Amino acid sequence: MEYITITTGFLIILAGLWAIMTRKNIIRIIIGFSLFDTGIHIVMVSMAYVKGGVAPILDKNELLTDTANKIVDPVPQALVLTAIVIGLGVTALMLAYAMKLHSEKKSLDIESFKDLKW
Amino acid sequence: MDFKIISALLGIIMLAMSFIAIYHKKMIVAVIATGAVGLFASIMYLFLAAPDVAMTEAAIGSGLSTIIFFYVLNRIRSNDKEGRESDEIDEVIK
Amino acid sequence: MELLGAIITLMGSFVLLVASIGLIRMPDVYNRLQVGTKATTLGTILSLIGLVFLMPGWWGKLILLIFFVMMTNPVSSHVLARASYFIKIPFTDRTVVDKLKVSTKAQKVEYEEK
Amino acid sequence: MKNFFITFLILMIVWILLNNTFQPDILIVGAVIALFLSMFLCKRCELFTDMNFTPKGIIYTIIFLGVFMVDLIKSNLDVTRRVLNPALPIKPGIVEVKTKLKSKFARMLLANSITLTPGTLTVDVKDDSFFIHWIDVKDEDVKVASKEIVEKFEKYLEVIYG
Amino acid sequence: MKKLFVFIILIALASMLYPLLDTFHGNDKLSELSQFYAQSENVSKVNAQNLVTAVVVTYRGLDTLGEVTILFLAAAIIAFFLKTESEKRTLRKNSEIFKTAAKMLVPIITMVGIYIFINGHLTPGGGFQGGAVIASGVILMLLAFPNMEFNHKFFEALESISGVVYVGLAAFGAIIGLGFLDNAILPLGKFGELFSAGAIPVIYSFVGLKVGAELSNILNKFKSVQAEN
Amino acid sequence: MVNTILIVAVAIILLSIGLTMIRFVKGKTSVDRVIAFDVMSIASIALIGILAYVTQRIIYLDVAIVYGLLGFLAVIIIAKYLEKSL
Incomplete structure (x- = not known):
C-alpha cells in the first residue's frame, strides 16, 4: 500500500510544480504551492509506514509489550505535523502579498510584474 | 482488510482533483478542488496509521486555508470591480 | 447483534449511494440540495448507528457525532439555498410556483450597518 | 441564570x-x-430563555424526537422513490408557510426539522413566514401548506418552548 | 515552446525522484531512533500514551518552539502588512437560523478544541489541532455576526501570556537541573490517565491557546481588510 | 461475515464518492460543485467510522468529530462569498 500512496504523493508533487511553473495567475501559483506541500507530506508519511504497523498511540495493553515491533514510525509524523501548520502560515503570508500586489497594479498576471526583471 | 484498492482509488480521485485545481477556468472551483485534495489526503493519512496528521490536515488543510483563500478572493473581486459589473452573474452561473 | 449492526451500516451506505445518484439526476440546484441534505444525513446516521451495535463501548463519541451531523448539515444547506436564491440561480422549467418572488415582505433586502 | x-x-x-x-x-x-x-x-445570550423545564416539556421532547426520526426515514424513502423512478416525478416550487413560534431556538429547530423531512427545504425566513422549497407542490395556499408542513412539529415545539 | 522547456525540467525532476521510489522497499521495522523512543523504559520515562506527542513536546521540543516562533512571525508580518482601514461596509443580513445555530455551536466547538489539546497525550491531537479548531470557532462567530467587535487586546494578551508561560516552563526544567523542556518537572502520574506525563498536558495547553490566538488574529486581519463591496 | 458486509459497505461509499465526482466535474454552476463537496465530506465521515471499526481503534473517531464540526464551515464561507457579503 505504501507504494501506491508514495506514487500518488510524487505525482501530486509534479502536478504542483507544473502549476507553479506554467500558470500565469498568482493565486493559481499559490494553489500549486499548496498542492506541492500536500504531496511532500504524503511522501513523508508513507516513508514512515511500517508493514502491518498500527498508529503509535498505546491505548491498549497488548501494545505495551514489544512496542517497537507493532507501531509505525512516530518521528516523521511529528515532523509533518509541524510542517502542515507552517505551511498554513506561509500560504497566508503569500496570499497577503498577492493581495498587496493586486492593489498596486490591478492585475494578478505574473507577466505584469517586471520591475525586478533583468 | 487490505487497503490497497481503496488507497489506489483515493489516489486517482486526488489526482483528478488536482488536475481540476490547476486547469479549471474559475478560481473558486480551483480553490474548492484544493480543499477536496486536502480532504482525501486526510483519509489517506488514516490508512497510513497517522491519525495526528490526519486531524491536522482536516482542520487546517481543508478548513482554515480554504477560508483564507476565500477572504483574499473576495478582496480581489471587490478591488477590480470597475467595468465588469454586468457580467458578474454570468460568471457565477457559468 | 453484530450482524444487525453490519446490515444497518450497509443500509446507510446504500442511502449515501442514493444521494449521489440523486445528485446526478436532479434537474436544478434546489432539488439537488434537497436530495443531498436528506440522504447524506440519514446515510451517515445509519452508518454510525450500525457502528453503535457493532461496538457498544463507543456509544458516547458516536452519539455526539450523530448530534453534530444533525445540527450542522441542515444549517449549511439552508445557508447555501438562501445564497443561491439571492444570486438568482435559475429554476428548472418544471417549477410551478415561486412565492418568494411575489412576496413584497421578502423582496426588500436588509443590510447590516457597521 | x-x-x-x-x-x-x-x-x-x-x-x-x-x-x-x-x-x-x-x-x-x-x-x-x-x-x-x-x-x-454566554454573558448575555438568550437562547434558552423560553425553554420549559416541566415534566410535560421533557415528555414532549422525547415524542418530538420520535416523530422527527420517523419523518426522517419516511423522507428518505420518498427521496429514494423519486430518484430511482425513471420518470423523475417532481413538481417543485417555493411556497410560503406561517408559524406561531417566537423563540429563536425553537424556530431554528423547526427550520432544521423542515429541511430534514419529506421533500421540503427552508430557503428563507422573514418574521413569521418561512419560504420553503417543496419538491412536490400539493397546494399553493398558505394555510394548506402550513397545515401540511409545519403543524406536525409546531404542536410539540409550542409546548416545549412556551 | 516555454511549456516544452518546463516539461523537460519536470521530466528531469521526475527521473531524479524515481530512484527514491525504486530503492524504497517498504519498512519492515522501525528506524533505530524510533526504536529507542519505543523502548518500554523510555516510554515509562515520558509516560505519555501518544508517542507522537512525546516526540513533539519533549524529544523534539525545540522544533516546536521554533515552529511557534515562525507562526508568530507570520502573524506579526501579516498584521504589519495589511493595514486596517476602517471603511464603512454594508453586508446582507445573515439568516436568523444561521445566527442561532452559530450561537449554539461556538461554545461546543471551543469545548471540543479544549478537549483535543488537553487530551493531547492520550488521544490524537494536541496543541496545533486544538488551536486550529478554536480558531474555527472564532471565525464562525465572525461570520455570523460581522458587526461584533473582535477583542484584539484579549487575544494578544492571551498569546503573549501563553508564549511566556511556555518558555518559562521549558526554562524551569533547565533551572532545576533536569534539562530544557523536560516534562518531569511535574509528577509523572499513572500511565493512561488525564493527569499523567508530567508537564506535557500543561505545555500543550499553552501551545494550543497560543496557536489558537495567533490563527484567530491572522483570520481577523484578513477579514478586517475587506473593502466595501 | 461482518467484515465482508463492511467491505461491501466501504465499496458502496467509495462508489458514491466517485459518482459525486461526476457532478463535481460536470458542474454547470458553482453551487452544484459546492453541494458535491459537501456530500463528499459527509460521506467521508461514514468512511472514517467504518475504518475505525475495521482497525478496532476508538481514537480514529476524534478525526471524524473534527470533520463533522468543521466540514460545514467551508460551505458557509463559500455561500457567503457567492452572495457577496463576506
Missing part, C-alpha cells in the same frame, strides 16, 4: 460523551472548563 445553567449542562454532557468515563478527576477538569467557557461566552 437559566441560560448560564443550560449552557453549562450542555458543555458538561459534551465533555462526558467525549471522554466516555465518569472518573472524578476528569469530571472536575470538565466542570472547571465548562464553568469558565459558559461565563466567558
